[in-house]
Amino acid sequence: MHLTVHQAINIHMLKVGSVSNSSVLQIGSAGSIQSTADLYNTGGYTELAEPVEPEGAEVPLIPLAPPS
Template sequence: MIFNIQQNIHIHSIKITSVGNSSVFQIGSAGIIKPLSQLANTGGYTEPAPQLESDFSLPTGQQAVILPPTKVSRN
């Protein structure tokens, strides 16, 4: 099935507050978004990173808070 889509998109302002490892920012239509992973040694490191001294843990009596995703405002 073939779709022909014509779009006129006018963006006056865009604010991106967070970008993660698996982020996708799309404007308009896309037939396929293919995953791509690239590893780059931009710091020119020649040795592995040092191991952590201890496992990460929260202080006693505290809980992790998982926040919901932020909503995009269309002003």
């Protein structure tokens, strides 16, 4: 059985509270979600930031197993 669905969505205003690296915003229905990554320079920076220096060695709250 073949089923074809045509869908038209009109969005007049969309407000998104926050977006992180693992956010998914889906409008409508889809058989699969294709990932995309967009990088924007919204601050108008022209050079790289200074590297961060660690202030002290902190012990993790949850001890991790050594890599195998």
